[in-house]
Amino acid sequence: MAGQIETCxxxxxxxxxxxxxxxxxxxxxxxxxxxxIERDRTLxxxxxxxxxxxxGLFLYKETISGPEYAERLSEDVARESVKVETGAMVLDLxxxxxxxxxxxxxxxxIRAGAVVLAMGCRERTREMIEIPGTxxxxxxxxxxxxxxxxLQNLRLGREAVILGSGDIGLIMARRLTFEGVAVxxxxxxxxxxxxxxxxxxxxxxxxxxxxxxxxxVVEIRGRDRVESVVVAKVDGALAPVAGTERVIPxxxxxxxxxxxxxxxxxxxxxxxxxxxxxGAVVDETLMTSVEGIFSCGNVLHIHDVADWASxxxxxxxxxxxxxxxxxxxxxxxVRVSAGPDVRYALPQLATAGRAGxxxxxxxxxxxxxxxxxxxxxxxxxxxxRKKFARLLPSExxxxxxxxxxxxxxxxxxHE
Amino acid sequence: MAGTQSxxxxxxxxxxxxxxxxxxxxxxxxxxxxxLLEKESxxxxxxxxxxxxxxxxxxxxxxxxxxxxxxxxxLALIYPLADELGVPHRKTGKLVVALADEDRPRLExxxxxxxxxxxxxxEIVGESEIRRLEPLARGRWALHSxxxxxxxxxxxxxxxxxxxxxNGAEVRLEAPVEGVSYDGGLFRLATPRGVFSARxxxxxxxxxxxxxxxxAGIDDYRIFPYRGEYLITDxxxxxxxxxxxxPVPSRDDPGLGIHITPTLEGNIIIGPSAExxxxxRDAASTRQVMARLKAEAARLMPGLGRTSFIHSYTGLRxxxxxxxxxxxxxxxxxxxxxxxxxxxNLVGIESPGLTAAPAIAGMVAAMIGTGLxxxxxxxxxxxxxxxxxxxxxxxxxxxxxxxxxxxxxxxxCRCEHVTRAEVTAxxxxxxxxxxxxxxxxxxxxxxxxCQGGFCTPRIVEILQDEGVPVERIxxxxxxxxxxxxxxxx
Numbered sequence: 001m002a003g004q005i006e007t008c009x010x011x012x013x014x015x016x017x018x019x020x021x022x023x024x025x026x027x028x029x030x031x032x033x034x035x036x037i038e039r040d041r042t043l044x045x046x047x048x049x050x051x052x053x054x055x056g057l058f059l060y061k062e063t064i065s066g067p068e069y070a071e072r073l074s075e076d077v078a079r080e081s082v083k084v085e086t087g088a089m090v091l092d093l094x095x096x097x098x099x100x101x102x103x104x105x106x107x108x109x110i111r112a113g114a115v116v117l118a119m120g121c122r123e124r125t126r127e128m129i130e131i132p133g134t135x136x137x138x139x140x141x142x143x144x145x146x147x148x149x150x151l152q153n154l155r156l157g158r159e160a161v162i163l164g165s166g167d168i169g170l171i172m173a174r175r176l177t178f179e180g181v182a183v184x185x186x187x188x189x190x191x192x193x194x195x196x197x198x199x200x201x202x203x204x205x206x207x208x209x210x211x212x213x214x215x216x217v218v219e220i221r222g223r224d225r226v227e228s229v230v231v232a233k234v235d236g237a238l239a240p241v242a243g244t245e246r247v248i249p250x251x252x253x254x255x256x257x258x259x260x261x262x263x264x265x266x267x268x269x270x271x272x273x274x275x276x277x278x279g280a281v282v283d284e285t286l287m288t289s290v291e292g293i294f295s296c297g298n299v300l301h302i303h304d305v306a307d308w309a310s311x312x313x314x315x316x317x318x319x320x321x322x323x324x325x326x327x328x329x330x331x332x333x334v335r336v337s338a339g340p341d342v343r344y345a346l347p348q349l350a351t352a353g354r355a356g357x358x359x360x361x362x363x364x365x366x367x368x369x370x371x372x373x374x375x376x377x378x379x380x381x382x383x384x385r386k387k388f389a390r391l392l393p394s395e396x397x398x399x400x401x402x403x404x405x406x407x408x409x410x411x412x413x414h415e
Numbered sequence: 416m417a418g419t420q421s422x423x424x425x426x427x428x429x430x431x432x433x434x435x436x437x438x439x440x441x442x443x444x445x446x447x448x449x450x451l452l453e454k455e456s457x458x459x460x461x462x463x464x465x466x467x468x469x470x471x472x473x474x475x476x477x478x479x480x481x482x483x484x485x486x487x488x489x490l491a492l493i494y495p496l497a498d499e500l501g502v503p504h505r506k507t508g509k510l511v512v513a514l515a516d517e518d519r520p521r522l523e524x525x526x527x528x529x530x531x532x533x534x535x536x537x538e539i540v541g542e543s544e545i546r547r548l549e550p551l552a553r554g555r556w557a558l559h560s561x562x563x564x565x566x567x568x569x570x571x572x573x574x575x576x577x578x579x580x581x582n583g584a585e586v587r588l589e590a591p592v593e594g595v596s597y598d599g600g601l602f603r604l605a606t607p608r609g610v611f612s613a614r615x616x617x618x619x620x621x622x623x624x625x626x627x628x629x630x631a632g633i634d635d636y637r638i639f640p641y642r643g644e645y646l647i648t649d650x651x652x653x654x655x656x657x658x659x660x661x662p663v664p665s666r667d668d669p670g671l672g673i674h675i676t677p678t679l680e681g682n683i684i685i686g687p688s689a690e691x692x693x694x695x696r697d698a699a700s701t702r703q704v705m706a707r708l709k710a711e712a713a714r715l716m717p718g719l720g721r722t723s724f725i726h727s728y729t730g731l732r733x734x735x736x737x738x739x740x741x742x743x744x745x746x747x748x749x750x751x752x753x754x755x756x757x758x759x760n761l762v763g764i765e766s767p768g769l770t771a772a773p774a775i776a777g778m779v780a781a782m783i784g785t786g787l788x789x790x791x792x793x794x795x796x797x798x799x800x801x802x803x804x805x806x807x808x809x810x811x812x813x814x815x816x817x818x819x820x821x822x823x824x825x826x827x828c829r830c831e832h833v834t835r836a837e838v839t840a841x842x843x844x845x846x847x848x849x850x851x852x853x854x855x856x857x858x859x860x861x862x863x864x865c866q867g868g869f870c871t872p873r874i875v876e877i878l879q880d881e882g883v884p885v886e887r888i889x890x891x892x893x894x895x896x897x898x899x900x901x902x903x904x
Contacts, residue, residue, distance in 0.1 A: 087825065089829065091826075091832060102805075102813065102817065102823075102826060103817075103824045103825075104817070104821035104824040104825055105821075105824065106814065106817055106818060106824065107814040107816075107817045107823075107824065108814070122864075122865045123865070123868050125725070125868065126866070127724060127725055127726045128724070130724065130727070132699065132701050132702045133699050134698065134699045135698070135728075136890070136895060137851075137890035137891075137895040137896060137897050138897075140871075141868045143868065144867075144868045144869075144871055148872055148875065148898075149902065151872070152872060152875065152876070153901050153903070154875070154885060154898045154900075154901060155898055155900050155901060156897075156899070157899060158899060179902055219699075219702075221699075223696060223894075224890075224893050224894035225895055264651075264830075267651065
């Protein structure tokens with residue numbers, strides 16, 4: 001086996017909303033052989049466990065469920081004669097675009113003309129946020145819980161507390177309520193909800209589930225199974241305030257405390273990562289610091305809506321196909337940084353002189369009547385300006401520069 | 416298990432920690448009918464899973480003590496033993512660092528103590544040698560111990576038991592000894608899984624060894640639990656620690672001080688604290704200690720304070736020293752009871768018990784041998800059943816395995832690269848340990864940075880395929896169920 005290395009034009013790693021779109025984008029841009037590698041048994045990624053409505057508004061102009069969204073994209077992929085491999089996991093990626101892939105069909109090496117990273121993200125855990133206490137059964141990350149409930153039909157507990165107001169946590173609060181679990185409350189350490197407003201409304205308020213902002217779980221109790229959690233208010237530095245502790249009896253704790261782009265393979269390939277996004281540093285073609293390796297979707301940065309991950313996927317796939325066909329980019333000399341009230345702007349690099357580049361960004365705090373500006377770092381010139389009545393950290397926003405930029409720029413907010 | 420109730424065992428070992436399993440494996444060399452009783456749902460569920468995993472050289476304990484003698488003897492035995500059993504380990508060496516000149520005399524005391532005990536190769540080194548030995552450490556002076564090493568304590572425990580099992584020993588899990596009677600030269604041990612008769616008993620019940628002895632009418636011991644908290648970094652934290660680095664131990668610290676230890680996989684372990692607690696099962700982590708661990712680790716290794724942690728755990732030490740005063744040093748107790756001949760007590764086996772385990776096992780075999788006729792089995796197999804790891808294999812070997820058995824092609828744990836074949840093999844262990852933690856300790860599933868977020872649903876499926884009903888899937892036995900049945904009937 002070791003002697004044989006298969007080849008393809010474009011290899012897409014991950015078959016969720018971004019990867020499916022990337023495979024389509026690559027084929028439609030003329031790539032001959034496109035391999036789509038998905039570690040789950042079916043295509044669709046996390047979409048498959050998102051049985052709720054609300055997907056596809058931008059891509060399909062109607063709202064459908066996660067599995068329906070996955071099915072539509074998968075059908076398109078099937079029509080485009082993409083070589084789909086499910087139940088296959090890429091274990092290693094080298095900078096020269098050599099992939100090591102394992103599946104029940106065999107362990108193989110694949111050399112790709114271009115690679116699209118679309119591995120998605122993973123959830124932050126109890127240990128990462130360092131909740132003290134015991135280590136009983138009954139602690140689940142919200143996404144794992146979603147899988148166990150929606151795909152395996154399992155009853156996780158009777159009384160649940162949810163820490164963190166990320167979208168999956170909000171959706172699971174509603175889902176558990178439907179299943180007869182008493183959701184005692186959602187606790188969020190920040191003074192604002194992390195998830196989308198519509199989810200706060202439709203998943204909590206409509207079911208009278210309390211959302212307590214500025215509070216967190218400070219201790220987990222129970223030896224075998226969770227017996228209770230201790231919650232407390234936090235101060236401005238997010239530290240628990242002594243004397244505000246409250247014991248809440250429950251047998252289940254769900255954590256929805258953030259997502260982390262899953263860049264293990266990117267690291268193996270030596271790709272430069274951004275500490276702000278947790279994903280690769282990319283240019284306006286979504287190419288990473290390693291030639292011919294592109295990134296899109298939640299592995300690049302955490303999205304609020306699946307559709308945008310797909311749009312990014314289409315673009316990355318197209319660029320990967322063009323790279324595989326021999327197209328090479330000019331030097332990427334424009335550096336983009338985050339200015340006031342902006343957490344990050346992406347892409348972080350751009351080709352000097354290229355016009356019409358669109359930047360994604362997130363703000364650091366909820367704001368009203370904001371002006372977002374893209375400014376030249378040397379000239380101080382404003383290249384683009386966009387007004388927003390409201391901006392929330394939970395939303396991924398976009399701003400486009402029509403003209404060509406030749407200097408380093410900054411994306412900043414002005415309230 | 417009606418059949419086993421009437422049969423008589425030559426030796427019953429109580430407690431499936433590293434010491435109990437080492438005793439079982441040592442005794443399995445001989446033509447004896449052996450049984451190990453463990454109260455938990457798996458082996459190594461107590462002290463043996465919550466420590467630093469360090470093979471100690473033996474300079475931290477007073478020369479002449481049983482701790483020192485079994486440690487130094489154990490040091491010579493444990494490396495070949497780990498090789499024989501195929502348990503991953505590494506002789507890393509170790510540094511005890513003094514950050515200031517005034518701490519140097521303490522290093523010299525440690526060295527002198529170690530020299531007296533016959534610890535090999537100890538030397539005091541200066542700044543440049545510290546840097547050469549461990550670029551991530553810092554200090555004015557250090558005691559370098561070249562023969563210290565690291566090993567996975569629970570892998571060693573399981574391997575010892577599997578080797579003993581292969582040589583005919585039985586192991587019963589979830590079998591706490593709740594009553595002991597003695598008549599006609601036989602001990603009768605009552606457990607929820609039956610009553611077992613034994614000619615000899617080895618009490619290796621760790622934290623509960625005092626209580627188990629009391630069941631047999633031996634009221635000689637009192638165990639004081641001391642809690643030790645740990646943090647573990649991500650393998651990708653950017654810091655590659657080559658060897659354990661310890662501070663100069665404070666005279667007031669009931670432990671060895673908060674130190675940093677590499678794992679074989681590349682994580683860094685920080686800890687432990689040492690705090691007397693009232694409850695032998697109180698393995699909670701606390702906010703205060705977690706903060707202290709980070710601060711002290713950063714003193715030994717600048718940069719560690721800023722890294723991300725993927726896990727915390729807590730161990731309990733079975734100390735014989737009353738925290739309210741009295742003796743500062745409690746030695747290991749390895750003795751046959753005067754009031755109950757044939758009953759051997761192993762009490763207060765805390766650090767360096769992991770390293771000392773093979774030596775203690777030898778002592779116990781000698782004690783058993785004075786009463787029972789020990790005949791060596793000609794067919795004794797010193798190894799254990801082979802355990803293959805996908806992550807450790809090269810390309811050609813991986814390809815060959817997958818083509819032989821497709822289960823090697825199905826990835827279950829994305830962080831540690833564990834396949835379905837390994838999970839299935841772990842679940843089919845000879846002792847019937849089929850909890851989530853049993854899979855974790857045998858395969859590393861769930862030990863990576865996602866902490867089981869990805870593999871838990873997959874392992875839950877495999878457990879059901881292996882015949883475990885949903886309601887009986889637990890984290891670690893007892894009441895630690897994961898689910899309350901199925902939704903919608």
